[in-house]
Amino acid sequence: MGKMKIKAKEKNGVVQVKAMFKSLMADKEEAEKKKIDVQYIKRIVGKANGKVVFEADTSGFMSENPLIKFSFTGAKKGDELVFEVTDNNGKTKIGKKKIK
């Protein structure tokens, strides 16, 4: 699992988030065909101020390097947005970004 890119911007109390997670998102069949290891993100959790603001269970049928856009309320400029990503091997990775 590679890097992640996070962008978060607050306007009128709504935080717009764009996040890109690097992963081939290859499920069993696709990995076999391309002769690579099975590799996909299975869970993404986003938190701000200790509160969960985003939560998704994903599969290998999301596109490669999944780009997810969403919005949430309850945070302001300068707050930190933290993503915790878990892959199919149970490895987790944490990414942080200050809200602009």
Place this chain on the structure above:
Amino acid sequence: MERRKFLGLGLAAAAVMLTPMAKLHAINFRETKPKAWEAAKSTDAIKALFGDAPLEKTDKIKFVAPKLAENGGSIPITLKSDLDIETIALFQDANPRSLSVVFSVPEGQKVDYSFRIKMRQTALVTIVAKTRDGKLYTTGKEIDVSIGGCGG
């Protein structure tokens, strides 16, 4: 002393009972519903994830997707709704397994998600959402895929 001990036990018991309650806000569908991730057909996967309750068709969930996707490896999807939704999931009949993604909407937040999925072939994409009062809503669309994704 005995009484104090008894009270202490009571408190410990209450704490134990409260912990799973707090966890309810973060359901890990990978762990709680493993069957849903294995089902090949949308109908089976929906049953495994949401149960047998009837689904109500709705236009209150905005589901934006291209009618014709040139590249099946990257099909943009947007979901939006003002309903008080707890869980929203995407199913498709194009791939070996149906369930693609489940969003657990945190309390107080609205459904507003954009993401991309892979599809091997033209197929029906079904969205099912569960509101906080336990109702199931559905909406769907057929997406034409000219070049299949998923390495196919």
